[in-house]
Amino acid sequence: MSKEHTEYWRRNIRIMVWLLSIWFIVSYLFGIILVDVLNTIKIGGFPLGFWFAQQGSIYVFVVLIFVYCHLMKKLDHEFDVEE
């Protein structure tokens, strides 16, 4: 791979790792591992951990994909690898 493409790939991986960390935090950490701790906080009628497990994580997932598309569009443009 050319030097340009190697750098593109490295940046791509960095974006991916950041977004997957958030993916892990909202679902596995907030929704499951820390659920009992977060459930002591209440937002309206929702215990917070329960909300992340049954609602919040899904909203975050949707946002994550659109953010990924946006960041990758910028990256593709920067490295001139758009189709």
Next chain:
Amino acid sequence: MGILGWTYVMVGLTFTLYIVVAWRSRVKDVKGFYVAGMGVPPVANGMATGADWMSAASFISMAGLISFLGYPGCYYLMGWTGGYVLLALLLAPYLRKFGKYTVPDFVGDRYYSDTARLVAAVCAIFVSFTYVAGQMRGVGIVFSRFLEVDINTGVIIGMCIVFFYAALGGMKGITWTQVCQYCVLIVAYLIPAIAISMKVTGIPIPQIGFGSTISAGPDAGKYLLDTLNIIARDLGFTEYTATFASPSTSMLNVLCITFALMVGTAGLPHVIIRFYTVPSVKAARISAGWALLFIAILYTTAPAVAAFARYNMINTLNNQSYQHAPSWFKNWQKPGLIAWVDKNADGKIQYFPGAPFAGRPDFTGQTGSFGEPLLANAPTDNKNELYVDRDIMVLANPEIGGLPAWIVGLVAAGGLAAALSTAAGLLLVVSSSISHDLYYRVLNKNATEKQRLLVGRIMIGVAVICAGYFGIHPPAFVAQVVAFAFGLAASSFFPIIVLGIFTTKTNREGCIAGMITGIVFTAVYIIQTKFLGVSNWFFGITPEGIGTIGMLLNFIVAIAVSAVTSPVPEDVRRIVENVRIPKGAGEATAH
């Protein structure tokens, strides 16, 4: 017009729509047949993926499942949505760049091996078949419950419709009918959900009503979830928001099931194949976003419906005299979705934990002293008198919400849309695995386009007939094989595709060894624990979650074997490098 009349109208209208759409998008070439000419716009592909993904189980059963599970129901919710993040970030853009027709295509080319291609094709067929049999059964059940036809007739009608548009239009026909089916099913799901949210909390958005206060009745002014917890405690159930209360819902098991479902989702061939149909890498990324958005509309509504329905059911039925039970109770007694056995002969319905009697309700045809149909089932020792099938939480919603008859008809059409769209997507995978991966790529490499198309269509016919057979004669284990489909998808495809894209070192030997280890471990564990009565010997993980371990084994074995065997050939390294760069993904053939 009554409920039955409206149901016929709604189902008839939607079926006509699907047939017209399919006729208008019929295809003449293999590219159109397998990947819809790679010309599907991202938003349309998102809707089609949503319909493809959301099956009869999502539409009819999921809210009911969550309703009885409470908090642990989150493994379905997160598991069946979080996989799309993995798809969008790890698989979809790269597979689209690779740009062939099927998942075994990628595995076979990237790992330069027809053995790997064959293993992948067999996995794809097996995973899709276990799934499709359940869909056909779902079609039959909706027909029999709403249209009062025999289940088997229902299955046959469903088979004919699916065969018509799948064989005629291939992926293109399926895509555009799925777009329509998504619209039908989401409207049919949301209207009753909004109505029941209004009824319980006075708030029209179910996702918000879920965390609000109850608007009327004895619990007015209290938070819905708090009230559910109190009711559950009083009757002796686990609290609705309680976490990790039983061994099957231990933290480790909830983690494993969520992960297996996520990775399984990302590895299911009928989902992956949808991302081959869009014109570019950018379109593949964004259409995963649209798909998840469209799916999330239903998946964030379902847990709200679950909570409303549970509250409503207990509140209107517990300690109610049978003679004054609401009319929906009596309507859904006939198909056996709800039943009452008056153990203490007080004429009132009492609801407690445990099954009220052994098995599914078996009515004797006689009525008891309060006008209730009597049961032949042997009652159990506990105090519970009420039998509730989980499906009623969605199916009876329109009546519970006091909605007009045409909405009930719409829910029937929605259930059918969910089942048919998923069945069609799966049948295409089975057909393309046989006609493309096995016939064209292995058996007859010189086949002409016309021959390939013909074989593809015949294979859809064969697959429809097999699926219909299993729909009419369901093997006793149909409900249990879903664990199989996800476990096997998680433990076979996902690791191999990810390694194929993100490493250049994983080679043919590693791929085959990894896939076989993953599948064999997962399959053996599921068979042992589901069918042979062995206890959950691996840290108490249930068969639904074991795909996570199978996946890890696949990764470890593939990497280890690759490290000690011959390196990857230079031209394959170039395939991998090429897949990573979006530029040059090939032109779209728009229609």
